[in-house]
Amino acid sequence: MVQNEKKYEKAMNAVDRFLKKRGYSSYFTVFLNGYNNNHIYISFNYVLKIKAYRMVWFDLNYIDLKHMDRYISEQIMTSFAANKLVEGITSLKIKPGEFFKDDILGDRVVIKNILKDGEVYAFDRFLPRKWAALIDPLVLVFSYVPRSMELFLNEMFANFDNTTEMYNTRKAIKFNPDKDKFEKFFGEMERDKGTKLYANSRVSFLEKLDDKYLAIVEDVEPVLVVVHQVNEEFTVLWCSCPGKKYCAHIYAALLAIKNKSFNNFYKVRYKGDNFTLLDRVRDGLFYFCFGVNGDTLLLISDNGGITSSPIVENGKCMFEVIEDDDECSLSKYLEKYDD
Numbered sequence: 001m002v003q004n005e006k007k008y009e010k011a012m013n014a015v016d017r018f019l020k021k022r023g024y025s026s027y028f029t030v031f032l033n034g035y036n037n038n039h040i041y042i043s044f045n046y047v048l049k050i051k052a053y054r055m056v057w058f059d060l061n062y063i064d065l066k067h068m069d070r071y072i073s074e075q076i077m078t079s080f081a082a083n084k085l086v087e088g089i090t091s092l093k094i095k096p097g098e099f100f101k102d103d104i105l106g107d108r109v110v111i112k113n114i115l116k117d118g119e120v121y122a123f124d125r126f127l128p129r130k131w132a133a134l135i136d137p138l139v140l141v142f143s144y145v146p147r148s149m150e151l152f153l154n155e156m157f158a159n160f161d162n163t164t165e166m167y168n169t170r171k172a173i174k175f176n177p178d179k180d181k182f183e184k185f186f187g188e189m190e191r192d193k194g195t196k197l198y199a200n201s202r203v204s205f206l207e208k209l210d211d212k213y214l215a216i217v218e219d220v221e222p223v224l225v226v227v228h229q230v231n232e233e234f235t236v237l238w239c240s241c242p243g244k245k246y247c248a249h250i251y252a253a254l255l256a257i258k259n260k261s262f263n264n265f266y267k268v269r270y271k272g273d274n275f276t277l278l279d280r281v282r283d284g285l286f287y288f289c290f291g292v293n294g295d296t297l298l299l300i301s302d303n304g305g306i307t308s309s310p311i312v313e314n315g316k317c318m319f320e321v322i323e324d325d326d327e328c329s330l331s332k333y334l335e336k337y338d339d
């Protein structure tokens with residue numbers, strides 16, 4: 001899949017021209033194309049005028065092509081590190097190529113080795129094992145850019161320390177919950193348990209809000225499942241439990257979606273002005289509520305997790321019910337606090 005490559009190609013060409021004009025000779029570039037939603041162009045250069053090596057990087061999401069000098073970030077390299085890098089990239093003995101995966105959304109890395117006829121190595125999300133020789137050059141490059149970019153590097157190397165599953169959490173997979181089969185994502189144990197949870201009506205709430213399905217699955221404790229349709233083709237599957245990435249709760253929720261077993265959440269509005277009580281409370285904003293536990297309401301927080309909040313503050317009921325079930329259960333429950 002081409003991911004806005006044309007748009008960023010223009011910016012990168014402009015960067016290249018800008019650096020050339022300054023007397024920089026580019027040897028090696030790394031382009032993070034939509035990697036964790038970042039578009040960052042890193043270029044390793046030799047500057048003849050000052051006889052020094054420089055690592056330069058641009059955030060292409062914010063660059064203004066007319067005032068490039070304001071957006072350039074650079075770091076001078078020790079000649080020891082620079083020589084190591086030059087040595088590494090001139091002696092690379094791997095075949096250039098592309099490892100694009102159509103089941104991955106975003107997270108593309110494009111490496112160009114200008115010292116070797118502009119050879120290009122491109123891959124989606126994880127550096128392929130057969131390109132292990134790129135590890136040392138990449139580590140050197142990333143040791144000269146801000147530490148926050150280390151995260152990308154660790155993720156790129158996940159194939160080598162078997163942590164791909166960890167980085168895949170909360171990433172989109174090629175799947176449309178309204179059309180596609182989902183069984184293949186789950187292990188046998190998760191399928192069995194998920195089927196039981198669904199059959200025993202443990203998917204207690206299921207509602208679609210914009211591009212997200214939200215479900216509460218009552219296991220030992222209630223958990224929140226979010227099925228977020230990023231676009232027609234891609235979806236993020238997420239559960240608040242600490243278990244496996246594709247757990248029984250997600251399986252149960254997907255069965256409920258497939259069978260259209262909707263059951264709307266209660267909606268409540270917070271009446272107080274105690275802004276520290278909940279993450280963020282704006283006028284008119286309502287919360288998804290999935291029940292009560294004694295004197296607290298069980299809510300879905302703004303950041304998509306499960307939270308709870310006391311019903312009463314300073315002797316007053318702090319919540320107004322905006323949407324109830326057919327029996328008005330929640331309104332009736334809250335009535336007793338309304339004296």
Ligand SMILES: [Zn+2]
Pocket residue numbers: 223239240241242243247248249250
């Ligand atoms: Zn779960």
